Amino acid sequence: MPAALTGPPRPPATRPARWRTLGALIVTALVAALLGVLPAAPATAAPALLSQGKAVTASSQENGGTAAANAVDGNPGTRWSSAFADPQWIRIDLGATASVTAVELAWEAAYATAYRIELSTDGNDWTTAYSTTTGPGGDETLNVSGDARYVRLTGTARSTGYGYSLWEFKVYGTTNGGGPEIPGGGDLGPNVHVFDPATPDIQGKVDAIFEQQESAQFGPGRHALLFKPGTYDDINAQIGFYTSIAGLGLNPDDTTFNGDVTVDAGWFNGNATQNFWRSAENLALNPVSGTNRWAVSQAAPFRRMHVKGGLNLAPDGYGWASGGYIADSRIDGTVGPYSQQQWYTRDSSVGGWTNAVWNMTFSGVQGAPATSYPNPPYTTLDTTPISREKPFLYLDGDDYKVFAPAKRVDARGTSWGNGTPQGTSIPLDRFYVVKQGATAATVNAALDQGLHLLFTPGVYHIDRTIEIDRPDTIVLGLGLATIIPDNGVTAMKVADVDGVRLAGFLIDAGPVNSPTLLEIGPQGSSADHAANPTTVQDVFIRIGGAGPGKATTSMVVNSDDTIIDHTWVWRADHGEGWGWETNRADYGVRVNGDDVLATGLFVEHFNKYDVEWYGERGRTIFFQNEKAYDAPNQAAIQNGSVKGYAAYRVDDSVEQHEGWGMGSYCYYNVDPTIRQDHGFRAPVKPGVKFHNLLVVSLGGNGQFEHVINSTGSPTSGTSTVPSTVVSFP
Secondary structure, eight states: OOGGGTOSOOOOOOOOOOOOHHHHHHHHHHHHHHTTOSOOOOOOOOOEEOOTTOEEEESOOSSTTOOGGGGGSSOTTOOEEOOSSSOEEEEEEEEEEEEEEEEEEEEOSSOEEEEEEEEESSSSSOEEEEEESOOOOSEEEEEEEEEEEEEEEEEEEESSSSOOEEEEEEEEEEEOOOSOOOOOBOOOOTTEEEEOTTOTTHHHHHHHHHHHHSSOTTOSOOEEEEEOSEEEEEEEEEOOTTEEEEEOSSSGGGEEEEEEEEBOOGGGTTOOTTOOSEEEESOEEOOTTSEEEBOOOSSOOEESOEESSEEEOSOTTOOOBOOOEEESOEEEEEEEOTTBSEEEEESOEEEEEOOOSSEEEEESOBTOOOOOTTSSOEEEESSEEEEEOOOEEEEETTEEEEEEEOEEEEEOSOSSTTSSOOEEEEEGGGEEEEOTTOOHHHHHHHHHTTOEEEEOSSEEEESSOEEEOSTTOEEEEEEEEEEEESSSOOSEEEOSOSOOEEEEEEEEOOSSOEEEEEEESOTTOOOOOTTSOOEEEEEEEEESBBSOOOEEEEEEEOSTTOEEEEEEEEEOSSSBSOSTTTTOOOEEEEEOSSSOEEEEEEEEOOSSOSEEEOSTTEEEEEEEEEOOTTOOSHHHHOBTTBSSOOSEEEOTTOSOEEEEEEEEEEOOOSOTTOEESOSEEOOOOTTEEEEEEEEEESTTSSEESOSBTTBSOOOOSSSOOOEEEEEEO
């Protein structure tokens, strides 16, 4: 909150005994009924408290201890308080439309003299149910009437120089029917394996899961290995496909391994280019040899880790590798990428960095090498313009909660290095814990009820779209939980609302063509989400590989201000169910929203454009692409008079766009004579800028004529040497 709005520190708030008004009214009514004073009436459902524990958002909060959720927690000793400015609001999502009959407010000393109670069924169109300019403070009971899912208090004048402060904001009414209530919380299912330091034979249990998953690239197994806070000695956790390992502390240093978390490539003869779909998060490591090995390629994030030593990103023997992504991590020693073709590191700190092959990009990384592109090919931004770290599961005592980190602007270094991280903790009982066998209808009913979603490790077949239409909803997957639309539907759609967080799951196209697989905002979205953007983090999309799959466009981003933070959108080039028409997928990612930021954008092998950008003021920090291997001939990829479709295209209508550290590769192994005019296409305008681009032909299988538009030298021969452009235009 800006210093100008904060004012002096507030004295500690204490909560007097309250809530007499409604009780007195109820007693009076009961006595009257018993005395026969009140006339008989048809039986109706009694008004119930609808708001307690429901999702709540606010325009601001005074500090970390005065979150909006405090106003609906049923605890008369906790409060929400706002910034010291007008106007301010607090909004409750009841989870489903209800008939609202009363609102109770319990004000702290900093109350509203002027405010409105507003009702809405959709969160967009509001009607005023009550307003006053002479609010008395204290306890207020307000009779209101209307159907609403969302109830909002908007304060327009304060009684003090402080903000607005509410002990409790209670909404009463009756629900409008529907199915049985879906419970939140519960156990995490059979594929979540929880360990504490006293668990017997931890190494044996971890090894058994690795044996199942080491080479199961397209298998059904999904696992999450979760470690309670404490110290674990002599551990080497080898991580295979669809396996996530994470600590359950609030900070990485809460869970320490005197040992390693290892990914190598023995299963593939030392070639790490297919070490996909796994993750490590929220752990501190003291590597046995002094250096931990994390030899991965795409879709294998290394987040919120503290390595008290070095980090080797190459497989044993320094075979090929095609990663990769590090965020919010501290590596005390040196990072050695060695054979890694490219890598993106965000908002971290490193003790050093040994080398670069084609494209090493950094933003907000303390200790990163300075920009020196193309010799060596380092691209370094001092800060990340906007970032908000991925939500994660942790233990608060014996209670599971999900921590949702706060947004940072011009971020640099980790979010957790200076004490308690900033953000919001949400109890697990506010989540529907989704387990294998759950239907899309049940998932949507849970969302309608106001619950967040926690997908446990598994494969989920759905017959209808999962609809996320409530602001600030979290959808978090564990163990690369996988969602498959079976009948050509879009797997997931997000409304044009604030603050949705999607994280940690895989969408796998089904055999019937889907027009889209993931949509962020409907077509025509225009709301401003700059203060509270939607984030898409470690959300991966796959078409083919595990079996036949088709989708016209994989991801469409219509909402303004969306942050895409690490995604791999992949049309399969191996496995089962792949071929030029077998897993047809013309477009990878299409961005229509304005002010969208992509940090770590990996998109590969689409039949036409891999990325198309129509929104204004878009920014991409790091892009990795391969064009489709399996094009049968030049005619198959011909784009009118243009040879091939660009990997990354900015529409001619766009006035402002910027990109840093971006590469496209071709490997046309079916017809190596194919020529590609360029990897990148963009309008030549002052506001459209690119920094440090490359194209490369892998072993001479196809060639690029230029890098961007008609700029940049052609590739040639079989030596796999990139052609680069340092600045465009």
